[in-house]
Amino acid sequence: MRRLLTRFFQLEAASGLLLIAAAILALVINNSPLSHVYSVLLDVPVAVQVGALEIAKPSLLWINDGLMALFFLLIGLEVKREVVDGQLSKPSQVILPATAAIGGMVVPALIYWSINRDNPAAVAGWAIPMATDIAFALGVLALLGKRVPVSLKLFLMTLAIIDDLGAIIVIALFYSGTLSSVSLVLAAACLIVLLTMNRLGVTKLGPYLVVGLILWVCVLKSGVHATLAGVALALCIPLRTRHAEASPLLALELALQPWVAYAILPLFAFANAGVSLAGISLDSFTHPVPMGIAVGLLLGKTVGVFGLTWLAVKLQLAALPSGASWGQLLGVAILCGIGFTMSLFVGSLAFVPGSSEYAGMDRMGILSGSFFAALIGYGVTAMASRKRSAE
Secondary structure, eight states: OHHHHHHHHTSTTHHHHHHHHHHHHHHHHHTSTTHHHHHHHHHOEEEEEETTEEEEEEHHHIIIIIIHHHHHHHHHHHHHHHHHHSTTSSHHHHHHHHHHHHHHHHHHHHHHHHHHTTOHHHHTTTTGGGOOOHHHHHHHHHTTGGGSOHHHHHHHHHHHHHHHHHHHHHHHHHSOOSOOHHHHHHHHHHHHHHHHHHHTTOOOHHHHHHHHHHHHHHHHHHSSOTTHHHHHHHHHSOSSOSSSOOOHHHHHHHHHHHHIIIIIHHHHHHHHOOOOOTTOOHHHHSSHHHHHHHHIIIIIHHHHHHHHHHHHHHTTSSOOOTTOOHHHHHHHHHHTTOOHHHHHHHHHHHSOTTTOTTTTHHHHHHHHHHHHHHHHHHHHHHHHHHHHHHO
């Protein structure tokens, strides 16, 4: 049994499979006699108090605001590493995936807006179909093994990283609440301390994490979404050191990866994917909100990613990934429509559970759109890969 578990966690697709399992488990429990248990678990109040400072939230928000800050910390670490020393460090390597990512963000948002433009409350969800779930998309692609060229996997990974960066900017600009000037000043002071430590060559992770925790509290209280503190902290942690010590950034990234992939993201999926199917009919899926999200993910991502990639190659701004065919690229463009984690996260900001009439509707669109994107994307990529191998 232990050997089987070890082999499972070594699979590229393992984290994606766990996400699927967590989402299915949430759906099953919330549509069974245990549904009240599911609701009670997510509503359990958790409070932390130090003197006059108190943070009191239900467990759902501790997951979405607290644990997901670690997910964003990991994204920030990956982005910094790629910009300084990886796929994003050379302009020639960035042009194609960046162009594709822009298309994959703009077109889905426009499709959602066009379907919901007459409803100001529903328009708030315009950013939900912009996201690509890198764990899911790469997991599905990994199921095809060596039939898919490494260059295409790198293209998808770079595209998804840029996509995540775009989502972070959108969250910061459009999904923040009423701002507290005192908390923002304290957050800025924390950032100055972190940057000063970086400039002074501090390589121990402990001081960064302590100040980062204070930064998270300040950002949480400021009205800016708390998860952005994770990104800010990541950008302050040094990648390179002066005296050949181990890289603090790489050490933290390596330590965080298994926790995020195998614990935090599945827990987030379990907490956010439990849609109640009571009273749901075909009309529920044709409502403008879930329809806009599903069409945005499935059609918008495909058109945006594939269309702008084709345009960039035809204009000779970039070349097609080495060894890949247009059919394989089409399959990957469809896989980009797997929004899931980031889409669920943005959905929880756009339609706050308990205060928005559309809370829950967005999940139907996300789950259906992501499911068909995964299924069709896998099929198209598999057929194109077989054809490529035959040629």
